[in-house]
Amino acid sequence: MTSITYLEAIRAAQARALEEDSRVFIYGQDVGSFGGAFKATKNLAKEFPGRVMDSPISEDAMIGMAIGAAIEGMRPIIEMQFADFSTCGLNQIVNHAATLFYRTEVPCPLVVRLPCGGTSGGGPFHSQSLEAIYAHFPGLVVMTPGTVEDAYTMLLEAINIDDPVIFCEHKFLYYHLKAEALPTMALPSNKARVTRPGRDATVVTYSAMLHESLAAAAELAHDGYEIEVVDLRSVKPLDTDTILASVARTGRLLVVSEAFPWGGVTAEVIARVTAEGFGLLDAPPQRLNARDTPVPYHPALWGTHRPTASTIASALHRLLKL
Amino acid sequence: MPLITYRKALNEAFAEELSRDESVFLMGEEVAEYNGAYKVTEGLWERFGSKRVIDTPISEAAFLGLGVGAAMMGLRPVVELMFWSFAYVGFDQIINNAGCVRYMSGGLINVPMVIRGPANGGTSVGATHSHTPENLIANTPGLKVVCPATPYDAKGLMIASIRDNDTVCFMENTLLYGTTGEVPEGSYTIPLGVADCKREGTDISFITYGRAVLTALEAAVILQAEHGISAEVIDLRSIRPLDEEAILNSVAKTHRVVLIDENKPFCGISSQIAATIAEKAFDELDAPILRVTALDAPAIYSMPLEKLQLPTPERIVNKALTLF
Numbered sequence A: 001m002t003s004i005t006y007l008e009a010i011r012a013a014q015a016r017a018l019e020e021d022s023r024v025f026i027y028g029q030d031v032g033s034f035g036g037a038f039k040a041t042k043n044l045a046k047e048f049p050g051r052v053m054d055s056p057i058s059e060d061a062m063i064g065m066a067i068g069a070a071i072e073g074m075r076p077i078i079e080m081q082f083a084d085f086s087t088c089g090l091n092q093i094v095n096h097a098a099t100l101f102y103r104t105e106v107p108c109p110l111v112v113r114l115p116c117g118g119t120s121g122g123g124p125f126h127s128q129s130l131e132a133i134y135a136h137f138p139g140l141v142v143m144t145p146g147t148v149e150d151a152y153t154m155l156l157e158a159i160n161i162d163d164p165v166i167f168c169e170h171k172f173l174y175y176h177l178k179a180e181a182l183p184t185m186a187l188p189s190n191k192a193r194v195t196r197p198g199r200d201a202t203v204v205t206y207s208a209m210l211h212e213s214l215a216a217a218a219e220l221a222h223d224g225y226e227i228e229v230v231d232l233r234s235v236k237p238l239d240t241d242t243i244l245a246s247v248a249r250t251g252r253l254l255v256v257s258e259a260f261p262w263g264g265v266t267a268e269v270i271a272r273v274t275a276e277g278f279g280l281l282d283a284p285p286q287r288l289n290a291r292d293t294p295v296p297y298h299p300a301l302w303g304t305h306r307p308t309a310s311t312i313a314s315a316l317h318r319l320l321k322l
Numbered sequence B: 001m002p003l004i005t006y007r008k009a010l011n012e013a014f015a016e017e018l019s020r021d022e023s024v025f026l027m028g029e030e031v032a033e034y035n036g037a038y039k040v041t042e043g044l045w046e047r048f049g050s051k052r053v054i055d056t057p058i059s060e061a062a063f064l065g066l067g068v069g070a071a072m073m074g075l076r077p078v079v080e081l082m083f084w085s086f087a088y089v090g091f092d093q094i095i096n097n098a099g100c101v102r103y104m105s106g107g108l109i110n111v112p113m114v115i116r117g118p119a120n121g122g123t124s125v126g127a128t129h130s131h132t133p134e135n136l137i138a139n140t141p142g143l144k145v146v147c148p149a150t151p152y153d154a155k156g157l158m159i160a161s162i163r164d165n166d167t168v169c170f171m172e173n174t175l176l177y178g179t180t181g182e183v184p185e186g187s188y189t190i191p192l193g194v195a196d197c198k199r200e201g202t203d204i205s206f207i208t209y210g211r212a213v214l215t216a217l218e219a220a221v222i223l224q225a226e227h228g229i230s231a232e233v234i235d236l237r238s239i240r241p242l243d244e245e246a247i248l249n250s251v252a253k254t255h256r257v258v259l260i261d262e263n264k265p266f267c268g269i270s271s272q273i274a275a276t277i278a279e280k281a282f283d284e285l286d287a288p289i290l291r292v293t294a295l296d297a298p299a300i301y302s303m304p305l306e307k308l309q310l311p312t313p314e315r316i317v318n319k320a321l322t323l324f
Helices: A006-020 A059-071 A083-097 A100-104 A131-135 A148-160 A171-176 A209-222 A240-250 A265-276 A299-305 A309-321 B006-020 B044-048 B060-072 B084-098 B134-138 B151-163 B212-227 B244-254 B269-280 B303-309 B313-321
Strands: A024-028 A052-054 A075-079 A111-116 A141-143 A165-170 A193-196 A201-205 A227-231 A234-236 A253-256 A286-288 B003-005 B024-028 B053-055 B076-080 B114-118 B144-146 B168-172 B180-182 B196-199 B204-208 B231-235 B238-240 B257-260 B290-292
Touching: A006 A024, A006 A075, A006 A148, A006 A165, A006 A171, A024 A059, A059 A075, A059 A083, A083 A111, A083 B084, A111 A148, A111 A171, A131 A141, A131 A165, A131 A234, A131 A265, A141 A148, A148 A165, A165 A171, A193 A209, A193 A240, A201 A209, A201 A240, A201 A309, A209 A227, A209 A253, A209 A309, A227 A240, A240 A265, A253 A265, A253 A309, A265 A286, A265 B269, A265 B290, A286 A309, A286 B269, B003 B006, B006 B024, B006 B044, B006 B076, B006 B151, B006 B180, B024 B060, B044 B053, B060 B076, B060 B084, B084 B114, B114 B151, B134 B144, B134 B168, B134 B238, B134 B269, B144 B151, B151 B168, B151 B180, B196 B212, B204 B212, B204 B244, B204 B313, B212 B231, B212 B257, B212 B313, B231 B244, B244 B257, B244 B269, B257 B269, B257 B313, B269 B290, B290 B313
Parallel strands: A024 A052, A024 A075, A075 A111, A111 A165, A141 A165, A201 A227, A201 A253, A253 A286, B024 B053, B024 B076, B076 B114, B114 B168, B144 B168, B204 B231, B204 B257, B257 B290
Antiparallel strands: A141 A234, A193 A227, B003 B180, B144 B238, B196 B231
């Protein structure tokens, strides 16, 4: 049986979009003949001549050019080599792409692909998860797929919608996550998914932390606890209804993310639940994030910097006793 | 005590520190000969000269990078951004360099820099000039964030920020520059990370900072006069470090809380505070934690609409009343 990785699904979605829509093109550093820093555009330059273009090393210029192309009716996909580097183009994304439709009623159908999250030895500039920073800005959609199937269908949806989309891909999942085949059905990107049903506590999470959370839930099942795991899939728009429905079933909430804690997506989820679903909670809602320091370079330190199945399981045991 | 403006209070802080410590210097677009876009550095170039008060080219990435380098070599740059909204052009320098150097050098190299300027909506300058990035900076470990509401706090916090050994992002407000208050002459500091109770109350806590403190105080007066509700107003003053103890103590006293800020709501300052209260003071709460923030849209250019986009006393009062 053949299998497809998360990375190959992202490549396949881009190939399909290039095939089906002549307005789509890809622009990024080394995305052409080199096939991208992580090979997410492997061979696409050959298959689609003139539509997969190498950019100079200027994130600011790349995004600005793409906004201009989007204004003129194209559908650019921008690849950042690392999410961290997008901070060099932040002004173009948050001041121009995010506000363009609001200011002018001209849509800005742009996808910025951000390889996010940590890998061992990546260090502070190559490991960040910046979804909270982008989600803060009205006008941006922020997708954070955690499965091969979602990586494929959500990227296709991202390319199709008229708003600028920040598409957060997880670097650890690129090679480690596999599915048997590409999906034929898609759940809309703005819907969260109850990946594992349960009744004792809810874990709300997304991206690579989905898999750590599922492993923790499986561990707690040995002790007789049924943990519900909700995959947000997109952090903005945030599917508050699915979160509240889950908390209504379980009464206990743990929110898990690999990003920094301060004002993170975990904080937003809890702020919403305590405002709109306060009466549903049987215990204080808890968060588990990366530790509140720059991402360490040393592999042993990195291993303890982000949540893991084991720290999530411990947090759940604590929550169940509160 | 002399009654001076918020602008003058900052100006005095710079003059004090430029006189006291020769490693301190100011730089930014038009801060020297033109006295600053909002005249916060008025007279300082004339008094301290071109080596201490320096005009930069229009490149935030370049002069923020220059600031990081100067700070690493032992100077204490105070860098003005004409608007904090322009910080996004140099954001990489702030979060990846200023924020990480101490950590990456194993604590051997500090970056004692102040990045300052106005960060506010409410002046009809549109979506690209009205950002409030305090949450984005606070999200980044390694950086400090200060948002003073009064002239007294502005001066004491600025002097403390210049003397701090980490990068402090100091967010001012063009609508506060002309406000006045009593400010001592000479030098004094207010420690970072210490909130200030601007009004004592017993029935509900308003947790806030920056100009929203003034709005919250107006709302507190209305609540007392028209509804007999006693609201406590906690001015955070510093966003990071955050005075969690002051927040949790106030919630333990009143058992009801509304978080008020001019930041956009999604992953904003109030989300962090709501999550902190929910996690650490859940049993103290008699009602849901509610937020009054800027409405979640790009800053509105139309002046009458923008006034409604930011928290108003009426919006705070109405939100507070739902908790009783």
